[in-house]
Amino acid sequence: MVLLSLLVGLLPAVLALDETDYTPIVVPLAVRGPYLGAYLTGRQDKNLATMDPHFWTTQPLGWKGLVRIDGETWNWMGNLTDWPACTNASIHHTAAATTFSLHPEPATVELTATFLSPITPADLFRQSLPFSYLHLSVSSLDGQPHQVEVYSEINGLWLADEEDEETTWVHEKGEKGDWVGVRARLDNQRKFAEAYKQDPWSKEWASTDRILQGDVYYAAQTPSSSSGVQTTFSAGHDAMQTRREFASSGTLSSTSNSTSPRPIRTRSSTNSSLVLDEPVFALSHSFGRISPSSSPSSREVLLSIGHVRDPLVRYMISDSDETTTGPDGKERPGEKVIELRPLWASTFTSVGKMLSFFFSDYQYVKEQSEAFNAKLYSDARVVDPEGGDEYAHVVAVSTRQIFMAMEAVWDQNQMSGNEKEVQVAWSPVTGEPVPAMVMLKEISSNGNVNTVDVIAPFLPFLLYASPSLLPLLLEPIYRYMETGLYVPKPPIHDLGDHYPNATGHNDYLYPGLPIEEAGNALMMALAGMRVAQPATSSPTTRTKVVEWWDDQRTRFSGAVGAGQRKIGWESKIGHGRDHRREGARMALGQARERYELMKGWAKYLEEECLYPGDQLFGSSPNQTSLVIKGILGMRAFSEIADDLGETRDRDHFRDVTERYLETFLDLAVAKDGSHLLGSYNNATGWITHYNLYFDVLLGLEVFPQTIYEMQDSFYPTVAEPYGPPLDSRFPTRAKTDWLAWASATCLSSKCRRVFLDGLARYFRASKNAVFGDSITPQEGWSVGFLSRPVAGGHYALLGKEVMAQERRRREQKLLEGEAEGWWFLAVGLGFIIVLVVSWRALSRWKRARSGYIELGGRRAHGTGDGRRGSEFDGGRQVWGAEDSPGMSLFKLELPEEESSEGEEDYAGAHRRRSRIA
Ligand SMILES: *[C@@H]1O[C@H](CO)[C@@H](O)[C@H](O)[C@H]1NC(C)=O
Ligand SMILES: *[C@@H]1O[C@H](CO)[C@@H](O)[C@H](O)[C@H]1NC(C)=O
Ligand SMILES: *[C@@H]1O[C@H](CO)[C@@H](O)[C@H](O)[C@H]1NC(C)=O
Ligand SMILES: *[C@@H]1O[C@H](CO)[C@@H](O)[C@H](O)[C@H]1NC(C)=O
Ligand SMILES: *[C@@H]1O[C@H](CO)[C@@H](O)[C@H](O)[C@H]1NC(C)=O
Ligand SMILES: *[C@@H]1O[C@H](CO)[C@@H](O)[C@H](O)[C@H]1NC(C)=O
Ligand SMILES: *[C@@H]1O[C@H](CO)[C@@H](O)[C@H](O)[C@H]1NC(C)=O
Secondary structure (H helix, E strand, C coil), X not given: CHHHHHHHHHHHHHCCCCHHHCCCCCEEEEEEECCEEEEECCCCXXXXXXXXXXXXXXXXXXXXXXXXXXXXXXXXXXXXXXXXXXXXXXXXXXXXXXXXXXXXXXXCEEEEEEEECCCCCCCHHHHCCCEEEEEEEEEECCCCCEXXXXXXXXXXXXXXXXXXXXXXXXXXXXXCCCEEEEXXXXXXXXXXXXXXXXXXXXXXXXXXXXXXCCEEEEEEECCCHHHCCEEEEEEEEEHHHHHHHHHHHCCCCCEEXXXXXXXXXXXXXXXXXXXXXXXXXXXXEEEEEEXXXXXXXXXXEEEEEEEECCCCEEEEEEEEEEEEECCCCCEEXXXXXXXXXXXXXXXXXXXXXXXXXXXXXXXXXXXXXXXXXXXXXXXXXHHCCCCCCXXXXXXXXXXXXXXXXXXXXECHHHHCXXXXXXXXXXXXXXXXXXXXXXXXXXXXXXXXXCCHHHHHHHHHHHHHHCCCHHHHHHHHHHHHHHCXXXXXXXXXXXXXXXXXXECCCCCCCCXXXXXHHHHHHHHHHHHHHHCCCCCCCCCCHHHHHHHHHHHHHHHHCCCCCCCCCCCCCCCEECCCEEHHHHHHHHHHHHHHHCHHHHHHHHHHHHHHCCCCCCCCCCCCCCEHHHHHHHHHHHHHHHHHXXXXXXXXXXXXXXXXXXXXXXXXXXXXXXXXXXXXXXXXXXXXXXXXXXXXXXXXXXXXXXXXXXXXXXXXXXXHHHCECCECCCECCCCCCEEHHHHHHHHCCCCCHHHHHXXXXXXXXXXXXXXXXXXXXXXXXXXXXXXXXXXXXXXHHHHHHHHHHHHHHHHHHHHHHHHHHHHHHHHHHHHHHHHHHHHHHHHHHHHHHHHHCCCCCCCCCCCCCCHHHCEEEEEECCCCEEEEEEXXXXXXXXXXXXXXXXXXXXXXXXXXXXXXXXXXX
């Protein structure tokens, strides 16, 4: 304890750093989807030049780089020991990007490598493009001109762990010559299959988490001819031969080796450390002579790496034309498995076109990612003003891996004339909604699909940054539960044993976590619909004005707090819609549609949650944590019923909640009133009650203040340097997500620091080779559960503030209900006056010109011929969409009046005019 308070005392002084100085436990490089997750891992200092990037499973990937300066070659990435390594000057880390600065000794030229995996959490379409950027730039450090060439390569380990897998490759380029690159794939494509390997000790077969389907792309944007940068490539030649070619000439042959397929690596049969052959896919860029006065564009290149599959997942639906017999002997509908395609396929007819878009989108997503990071750091400082920037670092480091677990699918089945409130993502290309769902792989712990108790932990992130993602993640679960193929009452644990097979559990078998899942599902549903004032499906001018007015009021009234900005990521999607309101709209639609299903879950909790039996979680009966979850889950359902006008259900479940709470308080509080027990009838057990977070998050106020006060003084008495253990029965384990959740239930700073400082300390524990969410609270070792999306739970304080803000807004709106009518009238009148005045001015001006009409804001073009169009990205890029019901193949084109300008507006102009369909 003494040591702990000493450490806590020192902390603020030691840790007053910003993101520039921050080296996370593992350094994310290209982190984008379940099969594209590259990190620098390992116990040593994170030095790009002497380390090999690894897949999140810690298996090696080949990603290597050389730089040639005045004819001399240095290694800048991936430990190529035949050449001297660059010195690693600095690492700069943000939520979306990691930037390394490297230089040779003496320091003549600096190479800056930025690995950007964009974070655009409101724009799920962009977020789900399966590519990541690598931006390289060089500059002279000593004031002298230097001849510079930069080389980088990947190998077949991006496709599989097994070196004897055979690969094939082709050289590809953008249709408009806007990019050049290589596409490689396993020769033997096994759709939806992951590689399995036998554990040498346990003899059990386990997935390596590598999928045996799909293509890896490594490509570079074609530099403008004025930049003078020359890009060459090499595809499928042996690694040593390719590197030597570069080291000797500074350029590559731009040829593809025709001896294909070949194994990822061929080793000598007599000496296994001798690699005889290894096809690599390399790009090289000649910058010519660069000097301090060279323009930036002549010193930079943009690369991209991607892992692309189509289709993405198999999904179970029912076939109502047939019947089968379930395991319970009862009749049920037939089974049907469909294949779901990626969301991007709704808009791009080829990967090449998507890649063209991805390259042209760099500046925009870079700015968005930077804005997100800046907002995150400033919001984190507001919610944890005592911890310096440590909490900001924790959430920033956690961000990329949340999206690594997910893939968005195009929900083509929902296209056909469905009147329901469909779940959509907005295409930034067309501005139009695309029916969508999001699939999740339970990373590391196992490969389950859309696990309810893996989504729930990162609910705080979803509320803070991405409210429209929440209903999209829950949709496939609801839909499967509705098929009639799964009969058990509580919600299912997951949609399938192993990603990407979301084939459900038609055998009715599921891990025994039903109270967890029922509580989680109900509380996520309520959180989703209460995160903002739901948008209306097709907003009228009136609702738009109301929404605008609401926003202004929230921003400038007491709802946020004096002198404070609104907490939470704000962004517009599809035709200027607010992404929070969109999320709330979809969640509300979902609750309306799935009300009976949810009611069944609440009833299940009523039956089971007061005296829970053995449930999988640290199996033992009567666990208080489950009772808390159950009680809160029922109360959440009561609130859902209230919002939907179901007053009988509302009252019923409110009563049950109150009755259960009384019993709970009798049985669950320690005799001396010092803390909540871990389970009834065991005086020695306790637990870190993360489930109370739901009470605080949703403002339910079910548990009395005295409980919070009790726990607040209790946690510091059981804390270890890295926070209190999760459960007294397993004192050497804590979970980082639950540390953050519990911190948000504290009343005092002392209690909060116990959790948050523990968490921050772990995030600086670079002795760890990997970043897992299961840790030892005594020493801060990472013990399993690597790189999982539950790290989004670290956003607990931020999510809580977003919800509190929204509650304050609602309360205020109720109070102001009366005054509002008058305000409306006043604003409405003012509006009309402005409109009339400007209309008159406009028509006068128009008459003076030619009669050409433009609608304010969005330009309407081509509406007569069945097309829609919208402006995008400050009006620079205009895309039109083919409006054909049942399909959504989009065409890109430039409206006539713009085709004369924008010609030199980089390659984008060509692409804009090109037709995708
Ligand atoms: C780099 O490679 C050398 C030689 O193969 C090896 O000894 C060293 O451990 C490697 N460095 C890292 C960080 O893996
Ligand atoms: C690389 O740079 C980072 C950031 O400055 C530093 O933490 C790390 O120790 C350096 N590694 C080496 C091997 O120099
Ligand atoms: C998914 O299902 C397919 C078809 O049954 C099978 O070939 C594949 O191995 C499964 N994938 C995983 C990861 O279990
Ligand atoms: C293609 O690669 C094979 C294997 O490394 C090599 O033997 C052959 O010479 C290469 N072909 C060319 C044209 O470089
Ligand atoms: C095996 O190959 C490695 C790498 O080329 C080499 O360093 C080593 O000396 C070789 N060992 C034997 C026994 O030849
Ligand atoms: C759970 O607690 C209740 C109340 O103390 C007790 O009656 C019951 O036997 C307990 N259940 C089990 C399985 O221990
Ligand atoms: C009671 O709690 C203690 C401490 O957590 C634990 O070691 C013990 O196994 C529990 N006893 C029962 C009967 O669950």
